[in-house]
Amino acid sequence: MFDPFKLASSILNQEPKAAADSISGAMTVGGSKSSVKSRYIKFLNKKYNLDEIRKICIARRIKVDKRYNGKKVFLKKASLLKKIADLKYPN
Numbered sequence: 001m002f003d004p005f006k007l008a009s010s011i012l013n014q015e016p017k018a019a020a021d022s023i024s025g026a027m028t029v030g031g032s033k034s035s036v037k038s039r040y041i042k043f044l045n046k047k048y049n050l051d052e053i054r055k056i057c058i059a060r061r062i063k064v065d066k067r068y069n070g071k072k073v074f075l076k077k078a079s080l081l082k083k084i085a086d087l088k089y090p091n
Contacts (some may be wrong), residue, residue, distance in 0.1 A: 014057060037089045041081045050077045053084070 044053070054074075057064045062083050065074050 005050050014080065033089075037085045040088065041085050044084060045077070053077060053080050060084070062087070 048080070054064050057080050061070060062080070063075075065072050067073070
């Protein structure tokens, strides 16, 4: 059975291999966490589809919808991925 709570906790503790290898190199050159954050977003984008990402966001209490003209509209996948990455790598 798919458990979004376990998946959400494992995602926030998991780092992409390329990002983990280049963290020290990016920091010494003068880069910031934005390069690591963008690699993490690309990693999540490849690994999970929109439904799984929504379940992860719901488990982490991140809003997945908004109101537009009185109607409920779901956020895009890119917006949800950015919110997950901001949660893991705050500025």
